[in-house]
Amino acid sequence: MAGMAVYSLCAADGLRHYSPHVWKVILALKHKGLDFDLRPVSFADIRQIAGGGFSSVPVLDDHGRLEGDSFGIALYLEQAYSGNSLFPHDGQNALARMVEYFCDTVLNPSLSVIVVRQMHDMMPPADQKHFRAVRRKRFDAEIEEIAECSTGEAKRFPKKLDPIRKILRDQKWMAGNAPAFADHILFGSLQWHRICTGASLLPIEDPVEQWFQRCIKYYGIALTVDRIDAS
Amino acid sequence: MAGMAVYSLCAADGLRHYSPHVWKVILALKHKGLDFDLRPVSFADIRQIAGGGFSSVPVLDDHGRLEGDSFGIALYLEQAYSGNSLFPHDGQNALARMVEYFCDTVLNPSLSVIVVRQMHDMMPPADQKHFRAVRRKRFDAEIEEIAECSTGEAKRFPKKLDPIRKILRDQKWMAGNAPAFADHILFGSLQWHRICTGASLLPIEDPVEQWFQRCIKYYGIALTVDRIDAS
Numbered sequence: 426m427a428g429m430a431v432y433s434l435c436a437a438d439g440l441r442h443y444s445p446h447v448w449k450v451i452l453a454l455k456h457k458g459l460d461f462d463l464r465p466v467s468f469a470d471i472r473q474i475a476g477g478g479f480s481s482v483p484v485l486d487d488h489g490r491l492e493g494d495s496f497g498i499a500l501y502l503e504q505a506y507s508g509n510s511l512f513p514h515d516g517q518n519a520l521a522r523m524v525e526y527f528c529d530t531v532l533n534p535s536l537s538v539i540v541v542r543q544m545h546d547m548m549p550p551a552d553q554k555h556f557r558a559v560r561r562k563r564f565d566a567e568i569e570e571i572a573e574c575s576t577g578e579a580k581r582f583p584k585k586l587d588p589i590r591k592i593l594r595d596q597k598w599m600a601g602n603a604p605a606f607a608d609h610i611l612f613g614s615l616q617w618h619r620i621c622t623g624a625s626l627l628p629i630e631d632p633v634e635q636w637f638q639r640c641i642k643y644y645g646i647a648l649t650v651d652r653i654d655a656s
Numbered sequence: 657m658a659g660m661a662v663y664s665l666c667a668a669d670g671l672r673h674y675s676p677h678v679w680k681v682i683l684a685l686k687h688k689g690l691d692f693d694l695r696p697v698s699f700a701d702i703r704q705i706a707g708g709g710f711s712s713v714p715v716l717d718d719h720g721r722l723e724g725d726s727f728g729i730a731l732y733l734e735q736a737y738s739g740n741s742l743f744p745h746d747g748q749n750a751l752a753r754m755v756e757y758f759c760d761t762v763l764n765p766s767l768s769v770i771v772v773r774q775m776h777d778m779m780p781p782a783d784q785k786h787f788r789a790v791r792r793k794r795f796d797a798e799i800e801e802i803a804e805c806s807t808g809e810a811k812r813f814p815k816k817l818d819p820i821r822k823i824l825r826d827q828k829w830m831a832g833n834a835p836a837f838a839d840h841i842l843f844g845s846l847q848w849h850r851i852c853t854g855a856s857l858l859p860i861e862d863p864v865e866q867w868f869q870r871c872i873k874y875y876g877i878a879l880t881v882d883r884i885d886a887s
Binding site for chain 2 (some may be wrong): 463480485513514516517518520522523524525526527568588592595596597601602603605607
């Protein structure tokens with residue numbers, strides 16, 4: 426067992442870690458050059474991590490010290506490990522916060538509709554039951570009904586990236602000349618879709634897709650969706 | 657006549673310049689330490705600026721060179737004048753873009769309802785007629801009907817600033833340790849409301865209000881709303 430681990434929601438196959446928030450932390454850890462294990466958990470397991478206290482993943486276990494919330498984990502890593510900075514310049518903390526807000530309010534609600542069926546289908550049975558109940562409460566609809574909106578939502582999705590596209594036309598990374606946590610946050614959202622569907626919502630010539638492929642290459646994320654290349 | 661001027665929409669009194677986008681540029685010019693005149697224009701005048709070609713303010717006239725669009729003007733100023741940077745660190749361009757998107761999609765639609773009547777009432781008669789037609793088209797309602805939603809919208813407004821509040825709890829300026837164009841953009845939105853109403857939507861202890869007052873002091877913006885302290 427490695428001294429550093431990330432608790433992560435995972436498909437029934439034990440390989441496809443799908444949470445966008447976990448992916449932010451995977452990239453942050455790789456960015457810092459830190460070794461870690463991914464520990465698959467079910468929804469029911471989350472409440473049991475380290476005797477309770479967490480209601481969502483990721484949870485980082487750094488040699489017994491526990492941190493929850495992806496942004497909180499990034500701030501912790503930045504303070505605890507002096508390597509390659511996650512917030513390398515003045516104002517980068519604000520940039521990451523604004524990108525996080527954009528993902529939480531614009532991209533993720535849309536993606537949660539687009540991938541609803543695939544997410545459900547990849548889960549272990551107990552997680553499926555929990556997921557169905559949570560989605561029923563949020564959408565006042567069954568998985569199958571939400572999934573009917575998937576195609577339409579996927580068509581509207583690329584346009585939602587316009588403000589990001591404007592940025593990535595002018596510079597290689599969200600954070601500027603080199604990637605940082607602002608990039609990891611955006612990557613988490615698009616990787617969530619990719620893990621669930623194996624496909625991309627964007628044409629290869631889209632500056633956002635170009636940036637996504639750049640992230641995959643830079644951090645050595647395996648191109649197949651059924652394996653996590655956790656170093 | 658100064659060599660540098662900004663065309664700006666203005667109240668009938670010729671003093672209250674209310675456009676949030678003009679205010680971004682006023683702060684950017686002050687940030688750069690540049691002297692400029694504000695040239696009041698009516699809606700009808702905009703199409704006549706420099707023989708046509710512009711459909712909105714601000715328009716910057718820099719000794720005969722014309723630039724439109726507030727973000728475009730900031731990029732132009734940054735490249736043309738080497739003083740105090742508007743995008744001082746790597747990633748600040750992206751930060752400013754994200755803040756601009758947040759203002760355009762979250763704050764400004766809300767503020768446009770909150771101040772609709774005051775904006776209308778302060779305009780010269782010809783502008784009032786144009787404004788009424790534009791608002792009728794956008795809201796499918798008369799000024800008086802939109803204004804009925806003002807109080808409710810004002811109550812909901814402070815909550816919309818949550819992501820900004822999170823940032824300004826941790827740091828003095830949006831851009832980090834010193835103000836930059838990301839701050840000017842956000843200032844423009846709140847100043848628009850202040851010019852129109854003479855009041856604030858936020859309690860003085862709110863970190864966002866504290867930051868707003870900090871901007872006013874830092875850039876020497878007169879505290880009375882009926883005078884522009886254009887240097």
